Amino acid sequence: MIDNIIIGKYVPGSTVIHRMDPRAKLLTIFLYVFIVFFANNGITYFLLGLFTFIIILLTKLPFSFLWNGLKPVIWIVGFTFLLHILVTKEGDMLFRFGFFSIYEEGLRQGFFISLRFIFLIFMTTTLTLTTTPIEITDGMESLLKPFKKFKLPVHELALMMSISLRFIPTLLEETEKILKAQMARGVDFTSGPVKERIKAIVPLLVPLFISAFKRAEELATAMEARGYRGSEGRTKIRQLKWGAIDSIMMASILLLSIILLLLRA
Amino acid sequence: MKIKSMVLIALFAALTAIGGFIKIPIPYVPFTLQIVSVYLAGCLLGPKLGMLSQLVYVLIGLAGAPVFAEGGGPSYIFKPTFGYLLGFVLGAYVNGWLIKRFQLVKTFSIFLANFACLLVVYLLGCLWLYGAMKFIFDKSLTIAQTLLFGFVIPIPGDIFLCILCSIIAAQILPRTNFLIHKQGVAS
Numbered sequence: 001m002i003d004n005i006i007i008g009k010y011v012p013g014s015t016v017i018h019r020m021d022p023r024a025k026l027l028t029i030f031l032y033v034f035i036v037f038f039a040n041n042g043i044t045y046f047l048l049g050l051f052t053f054i055i056i057l058l059t060k061l062p063f064s065f066l067w068n069g070l071k072p073v074i075w076i077v078g079f080t081f082l083l084h085i086l087v088t089k090e091g092d093m094l095f096r097f098g099f100f101s102i103y104e105e106g107l108r109q110g111f112f113i114s115l116r117f118i119f120l121i122f123m124t125t126t127l128t129l130t131t132t133p134i135e136i137t138d139g140m141e142s143l144l145k146p147f148k149k150f151k152l153p154v155h156e157l158a159l160m161m162s163i164s165l166r167f168i169p170t171l172l173e174e175t176e177k178i179l180k181a182q183m184a185r186g187v188d189f190t191s192g193p194v195k196e197r198i199k200a201i202v203p204l205l206v207p208l209f210i211s212a213f214k215r216a217e218e219l220a221t222a223m224e225a226r227g228y229r230g231s232e233g234r235t236k237i238r239q240l241k242w243g244a245i246d247s248i249m250m251a252s253i254l255l256l257s258i259i260l261l262l263l264r265a
Numbered sequence: 266m267k268i269k270s271m272v273l274i275a276l277f278a279a280l281t282a283i284g285g286f287i288k289i290p291i292p293y294v295p296f297t298l299q300i301v302s303v304y305l306a307g308c309l310l311g312p313k314l315g316m317l318s319q320l321v322y323v324l325i326g327l328a329g330a331p332v333f334a335e336g337g338g339p340s341y342i343f344k345p346t347f348g349y350l351l352g353f354v355l356g357a358y359v360n361g362w363l364i365k366r367f368q369l370v371k372t373f374s375i376f377l378a379n380f381a382c383l384l385v386v387y388l389l390g391c392l393w394l395y396g397a398m399k400f401i402f403d404k405s406l407t408i409a410q411t412l413l414f415g416f417v418i419p420i421p422g423d424i425f426l427c428i429l430c431s432i433i434a435a436q437i438l439p440r441t442n443f444l445i446h447k448q449g450v451a452s
Contacts, residue, residue, distance in 0.1 A: 010329065029339060072335035073344060080402040113402060117343065124340035128329035136328040156266055160321045163275035164282075165330055171279050172286065189289075197289060198429055201298065204287075205433050209305060212276045219276075220269035228268060 010132045016245055017059045018130045022139030024246035025127055028253050032123050035257045036116055041265040045115060051256055052119050059130055069125030070118065077114045084110030137161045138238055155231035163219075171212065178207050270314055277306045277318035278325065281353070282332035296422035297334070303353045303386065304379045304430040307360025309437060315357035323350050343401055348393020352386030359385050370438065376431035383420075383427050391415040 012018075017025075039045045056066065088106030095102040127136075141158035148154050182203050183189070189200050281302035288297055302322075306315040326337040333341055333350070341347055360382035369375050394415040399405040406414075 069338070069340065073340075076345065076402070080398075083402075117401065120343055121340045124338055128338035128340075131329065133325060133328045133330040137325075140324075140328070153266065156271055157321065157324065160271055160275040160278065160317070161325050161328065163272060164278040164321055164325055167276055167279045168282050168330070168332070171276070171283050175283055175287065198425055201289065201429060202433055202436070205298075205301065205305075206436055209280070209309065209433075209437055212280055213273070213309075216269060216272040216276050220267075220272045223268050223272070 011061060011065060011129050013060065013130065015058060015060050015130070017055065017126070019243075019245070020130075020249065021240055021242050021246045022131055022135040023143055023240060024242065024249050025131055026136065026139050026143060028249055029124060029127050031253050031257060033120065035253075035260050036120055038257070038260040038264050039116065040112070041263075044260050044263050044265075045112060047256065047259060047263070048119060049115070051252075052122055055126060056122060059126055061126075061129055065129055066122055066125055069129075070121050073117070073121060077117055080117075081110040081114045084113060133165055134162060134238070137165075138236075138240060142240055167215075171208075174211060175204070175208055178204055178211075273310060274314055274318040274321055277302060277310060277315075278321035281306070281319065281322040282325070282330075285332060285334060296426070298426070299334070300353075300383075300386070300423050300426055301430055301433075303357050304360060304382060304427065305434060305437070307357040307382055308364055308375060308379070308430070308434040310357075310361065311365050312358045312361035315361040316354055319353040319357045323354060326350070343397070345394045345397040346390070347397070349386055349390035351393065352389035355389060356382040356385040370435070372431050372435040375434050376428060379427045379431055379434075380424075383423055386423075387416050387420065 036048065039048050085102055085106045086100075088109055089101075089103050090106070091104035091108070093101055093103055094107065131139075137158050141154055144152065144154045179189070187200050187203055189197065189204075191197075192200075281299065284298040284300070284302045286297070303319060306318045309315075310318060322332065326333045327339050327341060329338045331337045334346075335344075341350075360378050363369065363378040363381060364375065367374070367378075369378055391411050395406060395408075395411045398411075
């Protein structure tokens with residue numbers, strides 16, 4: 001009943017990209033998401049592709065990992081490609097078969113839009129393949145620090161994210177335990193009429209949620225006993241370090257943005 | 266924010282992720298229990314904490330933990346289905362607000378609150394679907410198409426779970442000391 005989950009998509013490594021500061025990676029991705037929409041002709045798409053390709057090469061990851069990131073959305077890409085080809089009727093006609101005809105402009109648009117989407121997926125997949133969720137959380141906390149002035153609970157959010165990440169495996173184990181315990185008592189999750197099967201979820205969920213409340217109480221007491229009092233004066237075991245490579249990356253993505261702005265049609 | 270509230274938010278975010286991993290084997294339309302935690306977060310934690318728990322869930326997914334239906338990572342924002350996840354955040358708030366404001370305890374009245382939450386989830390889901398197709402893929406769907414793909418096809422399983430969760434919430438509510446009806450929990 002419980003799916004085999006991939007334990008994190010992160011692939012350990014020690015390449016330049018792996019060692020980059022998560023803050024620099026996050027900023028790069030943030031800018032990239034905007035500049036992808038600047039590209040609107042052959043040369044700008046080529047430059048964007050080249051940049052993406054270099055980053056992928058630097059991670060030294062096998063292409064199959066990136067392909068796995070693309071797989072869930074590939075049908076959308078195919079669907080929009082077809083839609084563009086079939087609906088757009090501008091430019092020269094390239095091909096005709098009865099009602100079915102393909103125009104140059106439709107093909108061009110469909111190709112570019114699909115490419116834009118594939119670039120976006122590749123870039124963001126590279127981030128998650130080379131950075132652990134905990135690193136990203138730390139990076140986000142550090143980047144969002146200025147927003148604390150506007151009453152955004154940055155530190156609290158980051159802490160809750162870390163606790164949540166830490167407890168997913170624990171609670172999953174607990175779920176399996178409850179599942180087995182209830183099966184031993186005769187609850188049948190996999191056969192019988194649909195109504196009965198849905199009803200069988202009740203004896204799984206009630207203990208699961210109640211145990212979550214208990215666990216929360218214990219954890220909160222443990223934190224209070226150790227003197228947790230928010231972000232003030234708290235030291236960190238994981239320190240973020242901004243190095244030369246991070247500055248180089250920021251400079252190159254800024255340069256790319258300027259070039260794309262100048263060259264776009 | 267109290268430490269206990271923070272821990273509860275974190276654990277409910279984890280429970281939402283776990284709900285997504287549990288599949289109910291029903292022929293033809295196997296569905297997951299993901300939305301259960303959205304209903305229950307609103308019911309049991311109240312509007313503010315319920316909403317935060319879903320926000321934390323969405324954030325850890327975006328940070329790359331594979332907790333969404335198809336993995337995780339920031340690329341999820343570009344998926345036409347990301348709106349449902351945003352709907353979880355707002356839906357939990359609406360659900361909790363209704364239950365707290367009207368002091369709901371009966372199964373049927375909790376069901377109505379859950380149903381309102383479901384509608385909010387689907388409203389945001391459809392809006393995002395429409396927007397993503399229009400702005401990311403440069404092709405707009407018609408309103409009828411958006412409603413068909415984004416509402417009519419996926420909703421039946423979630424209505425089942427909606428009824429189920431009202432039963433569960435009515436059972437759990439009296440067993441916890443954290444009744445959102447009491448004051449001082451959601452601070």
